[in-house]
Amino acid sequence: xxxxxxxxxxxxxxxxxxxxxxxxxxxxxxxxxxxxxxxxxxxxxxxxxxxxxxxxxxxxxxxxxxxxxxxxxxxxxxxxxxxxxxxxxxxxxxxxxxxxxxxxxxxxxx
Numbered sequence: 001x002x003x004x005x006x007x008x009x010x011x012x013x014x015x016x017x018x019x020x021x022x023x024x025x026x027x028x029x030x031x032x033x034x035x036x037x038x039x040x041x042x043x044x045x046x047x048x049x050x051x052x053x054x055x056x057x058x059x060x061x062x063x064x065x066x067x068x069x070x071x072x073x074x075x076x077x078x079x080x081x082x083x084x085x086x087x088x089x090x091x092x093x094x095x096x097x098x099x100x101x102x103x104x105x106x107x108x109x110x
Contacts, residue, residue, distance in 0.1 A: 009034060012048070013044055013047040014047075015047040
């Protein structure tokens, strides 16, 4: 893990900067904790900015709203169309592979 990765991590957790400025932690302590525990440890949750949490909450609400209005029949039709398209593409690829194969034992007249 590099210092650059740690800097990116601090940008995602801006409250860490406040901890250092207030003298509660040192950069060395934070780096060591980050190195040992990794950035996915729940100990870092308290340092995530509230804006990120609000954005995540809004995103979840939008997703829930979208799912409420989702027409299952329309989705099934879309999935069926995609499957048919994939099958057609696979058939074209098979045909191309078949025509491109040459019989290594065929003899040509010179």
